[in-house]
Amino acid sequence: MMLDWLPPTLIGVLLVIAAIGAVRRMNLWRAGQAEKVDALAGLLAMPKRYLHDLHHVVERDKYMSRTHVATGGGFVLAMVLVVFVHLFGIDSKVLAWALLAALVMMFCGALFVYKRRMNPPSRLSKGPWMRLPKSLLTFSITFFVLTLPAAGLPIVGKLPEGFGGWLLTLVLSVLILMSLSEMLFGMTWGGPMKHAFAGALHLAFHRRPERFDGGRSTGLKPAVLGEASHGVAKPIDFKWNQLLGFDACVQCGRCEAVCPAFAAGQPLNPKKLIQDMVVGFAGGTDEKYAGSPYPNIEVGNAKGAPNQIITDGLIHPDTLWSCTTCRACVEECPMMIEHVDAIVDMRRFLTLEKGDTPNKGAQVLENIIATDNPNGYAPASRTHWAADQNLNLMKDVRQADVLFWVSDGAFDMRSQRILRAFVKLMKAANVDVAILGDEELDSGDVARRLGDDATFQSLAKRNLATLSKYQFNKIVTTDPHAFHCLKNEYGDFGSDGLLSISGESVVVLHHTTFLNQLVKDGRLQLDTFKGGKVTYHDPCYLGRYNGEYEAPRELLATLGIDVAEMERSGYRSRCCGGGGGAPITDIPGERRIADMRMEDVVSTGAELVAVGCQQCTAMLEGVVEPRPVVKDIAEILAGQLIEEKH
Amino acid sequence: MQPNINVVSLVSVGRHPQSGRARRAEQDGQAVELGLKLAGKALTVVHAGNAQEPVLRQYAGMGLPSLTVLAQESNCDALPVLVSFLKDKPIDVVLTGVRAESGESSGMLPYLLAEQLGWSLVPRVADIIGVQGDEVELLLALPRGQRRAVKVKLPIIASVDNAAQEARQTAFGPGLRAQFNVLTVESVVDESASRWQINAAKPRPKRLKVVKAKTAADRMKAATAKPMGSGGKIMKDETAAEKAQAIFDLLLEEKVVR
Numbered sequence A: 001m002m003l004d005w006l007p008p009t010l011i012g013v014l015l016v017i018a019a020i021g022a023v024r025r026m027n028l029w030r031a032g033q034a035e036k037v038d039a040l041a042g043l044l045a046m047p048k049r050y051l052h053d054l055h056h057v058v059e060r061d062k063y064m065s066r067t068h069v070a071t072g073g074g075f076v077l078a079m080v081l082v083v084f085v086h087l088f089g090i091d092s093k094v095l096a097w098a099l100l101a102a103l104v105m106m107f108c109g110a111l112f113v114y115k116r117r118m119n120p121p122s123r124l125s126k127g128p129w130m131r132l133p134k135s136l137l138t139f140s141i142t143f144f145v146l147t148l149p150a151a152g153l154p155i156v157g158k159l160p161e162g163f164g165g166w167l168l169t170l171v172l173s174v175l176i177l178m179s180l181s182e183m184l185f186g187m188t189w190g191g192p193m194k195h196a197f198a199g200a201l202h203l204a205f206h207r208r209p210e211r212f213d214g215g216r217s218t219g220l221k222p223a224v225l226g227e228a229s230h231g232v233a234k235p236i237d238f239k240w241n242q243l244l245g246f247d248a249c250v251q252c253g254r255c256e257a258v259c260p261a262f263a264a265g266q267p268l269n270p271k272k273l274i275q276d277m278v279v280g281f282a283g284g285t286d287e288k289y290a291g292s293p294y295p296n297i298e299v300g301n302a303k304g305a306p307n308q309i310i311t312d313g314l315i316h317p318d319t320l321w322s323c324t325t326c327r328a329c330v331e332e333c334p335m336m337i338e339h340v341d342a343i344v345d346m347r348r349f350l351t352l353e354k355g356d357t358p359n360k361g362a363q364v365l366e367n368i369i370a371t372d373n374p375n376g377y378a379p380a381s382r383t384h385w386a387a388d389q390n391l392n393l394m395k396d397v398r399q400a401d402v403l404f405w406v407s408d409g410a411f412d413m414r415s416q417r418i419l420r421a422f423v424k425l426m427k428a429a430n431v432d433v434a435i436l437g438d439e440e441l442d443s444g445d446v447a448r449r450l451g452d453d454a455t456f457q458s459l460a461k462r463n464l465a466t467l468s469k470y471q472f473n474k475i476v477t478t479d480p481h482a483f484h485c486l487k488n489e490y491g492d493f494g495s496d497g498l499l500s501i502s503g504e505s506v507v508v509l510h511h512t513t514f515l516n517q518l519v520k521d522g523r524l525q526l527d528t529f530k531g532g533k534v535t536y537h538d539p540c541y542l543g544r545y546n547g548e549y550e551a552p553r554e555l556l557a558t559l560g561i562d563v564a565e566m567e568r569s570g571y572r573s574r575c576c577g578g579g580g581g582a583p584i585t586d587i588p589g590e591r592r593i594a595d596m597r598m599e600d601v602v603s604t605g606a607e608l609v610a611v612g613c614q615q616c617t618a619m620l621e622g623v624v625e626p627r628p629v630v631k632d633i634a635e636i637l638a639g640q641l642i643e644e645k646h
Numbered sequence B: 001m002q003p004n005i006n007v008v009s010l011v012s013v014g015r016h017p018q019s020g021r022a023r024r025a026e027q028d029g030q031a032v033e034l035g036l037k038l039a040g041k042a043l044t045v046v047h048a049g050n051a052q053e054p055v056l057r058q059y060a061g062m063g064l065p066s067l068t069v070l071a072q073e074s075n076c077d078a079l080p081v082l083v084s085f086l087k088d089k090p091i092d093v094v095l096t097g098v099r100a101e102s103g104e105s106s107g108m109l110p111y112l113l114a115e116q117l118g119w120s121l122v123p124r125v126a127d128i129i130g131v132q133g134d135e136v137e138l139l140l141a142l143p144r145g146q147r148r149a150v151k152v153k154l155p156i157i158a159s160v161d162n163a164a165q166e167a168r169q170t171a172f173g174p175g176l177r178a179q180f181n182v183l184t185v186e187s188v189v190d191e192s193a194s195r196w197q198i199n200a201a202k203p204r205p206k207r208l209k210v211v212k213a214k215t216a217a218d219r220m221k222a223a224t225a226k227p228m229g230s231g232g233k234i235m236k237d238e239t240a241a242e243k244a245q246a247i248f249d250l251l252l253e254e255k256v257v258r
């Protein structure tokens, strides 16, 4: 055959072009800010991170996980073998047979990709992604035929010499060109296959390596204060590995499917947001984006460049302010992309640099700064709720087993009912407890989610200074937001320095966890619950942020309650709409998130929805009646408490 | 924005009504806001007091490239240093709050400034519409959302009413980076003030207003209507002497003059 040289040349040339593309792409990422990563450890851990952690997420969609193993695994194996067999021309039957096997595997996988693409759900992007299964099939078939002779099945060899062979080679070459352009050229020059290249490196250089091996890393990273600018204004203000992370997106739309803001018709779609980030650092417009838009915002008008302010033409600030920071997207993303980090980074710029926090945002921040609580109440009235509770103040006792972190619920009459219920339970269990009283300040949660990290950091430091004056073993709080700050975010400001009475580090607990321990220790006598059907709403900041799904359910079980689970519960729980300062920035949508959550509740037929958060309570109780009753677990338990008669 | 007019906003350290903590004073913030509207980045913002006061950064965070501080101790009188700073400068408009949130809070500063500089004083301004030649047209805030348009010859001292545009959000970054021009001034210790003893004021209980309205519309009227004085009379065509006599009689009647 005269054209024998053609296939290897094509493969070689495309590999070179792909390599050039790879370098180009890496330079785009490197335009981001420096961030230390343990490169070697990351690269070594990458295969395990892929096989274990990433697949753990993909596995939630069984169909796709099997399809991906077959297609992706088959392709990687096949590509390596193609290089040996066809580029280097190594004449080995074993290799050739292995290559054939890999191609068959890939072919089977690609068939399933094809099937899914026949009638794709709306969350999937279309456009070039619709072409991908065809390219995958072409790749596997072409190389299968091409490899047959090397495997000693010389079907091709038997074909007539001369024109026939010549024609076949030519056809095969065209097919090689087509499929390899997608697989190699597309991988590094921005086609759908980019996810494999960027995804692998993203896993290796992930900004939160703690998330692998079943770990959890949910605390926001502190903003550096006092520099020439704060937060992320332009794409190049992101860390380089954040940019890399954006590039790993496969546009699967799982994040879109779970996003409460998207479902409510607010102008946010986490998938589009990540794609816009890519448009930003690569430069260009969003014309080619082929997925669902931000609700009610037309695609095609967004423009971005690495050096251009993101909110000037790429993303509308309302998109950023619609997020409730519920982390559903992050939890669901198979590529482990960190949407919330990116959103808060950009909010920091808007608040700290532009002074442009929408609606009540400015006022709330001003209140927090001047009064240490978001509503501007007199700081001296913080302990009024406990006037009849006979609680010890840390200032007086200086030491206690439990420090009860009351949170700003102290100022709100509805939340006070939760606080009192919890105090009642602690009293019944004879807990040695004290509160900080007026020395307690807002945890800084809202300020931080609104982008004001300066105020958050100031609050964190001042709270820690107060805490370090006293001795206690545990901090327990009924507010998952304060819980998250104290447990996961104060660490950056020295909370590790807090030592318990016995000299170990202090533990921070949510009240449901703590109450569950008390019940298990037999310190609470509880009656069985005789009301109707009960369901449980997982607060985002307790569940996804802190992994506490069990304690609330165990507590309900001790009351004899068989929780009627909502379809979206546990790690998939739908946000109540109250997080991330969303009720403050209040970006209009078509529906209210709380209403949608209440519909979830209603669909279980429950008469009572148990929650573990005052914010969720407020949001869900804000839904118009008739609707199921909303109660904190502490309130339900306190109602069933068997008090000893003296 | 108005070209070529020199605007100065005076700012003080405010006090949050609930926490008693220092803050950006509301009306002073509005004075800066109005100043920014008139002069943009060319606005001069002046504070007489401690240059280290963190609250000044909150004013600067409204987007001021710089802020001028007439550095003096807290027991000094702001008036003389402000007069000597403003005097002989080609200034058109000086904006202040109606009264400070801390200190004496007498609301006298704009009046005394106007008196000593010999400029016009315009109290309780809601908005400044524009400058034509050597005249400025402004809107005064009257009770119940009413406005009065007036024209005044420049230069003026205007105190800014709560009805003016709210102060914009202050941003941490620009506040942090703003330049402070700290001027050394010859300050005068406020002798009389230093002898005063200062106590927290207790709000006086309000007399209940009994509204005997039957319908919502009546209640609305009662809440919003201008109190109609029954005694007064309007004198338009009388001579100046007659008008003066009427005022004098009233003062006698009300026992203001004896």
Ligand code: SF4
Pocket (backbone or CB within 6 Å): A248, A249, A250, A251, A252, A253, A254, A255, A256, A270, A271, A274, A329, A332, A333, A334, A335, A336, A337
């Ligand atoms: S961000 Fe993650 S979940 Fe969302 S589309 Fe991309 S890969 Fe899928």
Ligand code: SF4
Pocket (backbone or CB within 6 Å): A255, A258, A259, A260, A261, A262, A268, A269, A270, A322, A323, A324, A325, A326, A327, A328, A329, A330, A339, A340, A575
């Ligand atoms: S954190 Fe929640 S609200 Fe924000 S983008 Fe993700 S899913 Fe949507």
